[in-house]
Amino acid sequence: MAHVLGQNQYGKAENRIVRVLRDGTRHSIKDLNVSVALQGEFADVHLTGSNANCLPTDTTKNTVFAFAKQYGIESAEAFGILLARHFVTATERGVVHSARIRIEEYAWNRIEVPxxxxxxxxxxxxxxxxxxxxxxxxxxxxxxxxxxxxxxxxxxxxxxxxxxxxxxxxxxxxxxxxxxxxxxxxxxxxxxxxxxxxxxxxxxxxxxxxxxxxxxxxxxxxxxxxxxxxxxxxxxxxxxxxxxxxxxxxxxxxxxxxxxxxHFLVDLEPFGLTNDNEVYYAxxxxxxxxxxxxxxxxxxxxxxxx
Missing domain, CATH: 3.10.270.10 (Urate Oxidase;)
Known part of the structure; x- marks a missing residue:
């Protein structure tokens, strides 16, 4: 009896990212838990072990952090759309058919002081x-x-x-x-x-x-x-x-x-970006x-x- 590879996906789950926006002495925080899942032409990765069509999950993680620096995080929705569009349109040969971005956002309030x-x-x-x-x-x-x-x-x-x-x-x-x-x-x-x-x-x-x-x-x-x-x-x-x-x-x-x-500073130098105490791994x-x-x-x- 033949076996068929069914629905499959892969990506980097729970990328914990904190983006600090420093406006003088008044700072703002975006604290997100971002999970990426990709679907596409990945049959050979499963069936033959060929990684020719495999975008490493480490790359998806790096993209999340780099985009936080390059584009900021206006909202969880806007950031998710930006990432999803990138993974589908920027991957060579149309390998990725769809990208699912799940984001949990943790809200912070400023502490009131006298x-x-x-x-x-x-x-x-x-x-x-x-x-x-x-x-x-x-x-x-x-x-x-x-x-x-x-x-x-x-x-x-x-x-x-x-x-x-x-x-x-x-x-x-x-x-x-x-x-x-x-x-x-x-x-x-x-x-x-x-x-x-x-x-x-x-x-x-x-x-x-x-x-x-x-x-x-x-x-x-x-x-x-x-x-x-x-x-x-x-x-x-x-x-x-x-x-x-x-x-x-x-x-x-x-x-x-x-x-x-x-909270550890993320090394963004491999992407030609400077991390001025802005993007952290939580x-x-x-x-x-x-x-x-x-x-x-x-x-x-x-x-x-x-």
């Missing part, structure tokens, strides 16, 4: 500090042992980014060190924060306004992230915890888990994980390490 703060604009927004929309989860854990109440509230999956005002250099170097020193880098993380209240449920002790406290702790975490000129994510962690304790008397302890959401793993607790002097830390 007027007059370092790095803020006249609108009360940080020009280069952003918080990503969606996915944030509010958490709380209450323990009662028959005498005392312990309340640990928090949040997770709060994704934030600074597109400048971050460095990392002067670190230990040994025979296995390949990381270059960075004097202007993207700093991004996905915040998991837990904070323990001083409230114990004792007679006569009023409960805090939990909703307002949550909003205010979140605000101070974001403001500290936006306003700290960072030489390490560890330094930023300490600044965020300290900011909460300085401003929220009802909180005794803050524990933060900050994975370093690495890596989701591996990542550095920075964890730490900031607590009031004289208070015994009680939030467990997960």
């Amino acid at each position: 007027d007059g703060s370092t790095g803020s604009s006249d609108t009360g927004e940080a020009g280069h500090s952003f918080v990503r929309d969606g996915g944030e989860v509010r958490t709380t854990e209450v323990v009662f042992d028959g005498e005392r109440v312990q309340v640990v509230s928090g949040l997770q999956d709060l994704v934030v980014m600074n597109t400048t005002d971050s460095e990392f250099w002067g670190f230990i170097k040994d025979g296995y060190t390949t990381l270059p020193e960075a004097y202007d880098r993207i700093l991004a993380t996905q915040v998991t924060a837990r904070w323990r209240y001083s409230y114990s449920g004792a007679d006569g002790q009023d409960q805090p306004d939990w909703d307002r406290s949550y909003r205010q702790v979140r605000r101070h975490l974001l403001e500290a992230f936006a306003e700290t000129y960072s030489y390490s994510l560890q330094q930023t962690l300490h600044a965020m915890g300290t900011r909460v304790l300085d401003n929220r008397a009802e909180v005794d302890e803050v524990r933060l888990e900050l994975p370093n959401k690495h 890596a989701d793993r591996m990542y550095g994980l920075i964890e730490g607790t900031v607590h009031r002097d004289g208070v015994t830390p009680a939030i467990p390490v997960r």
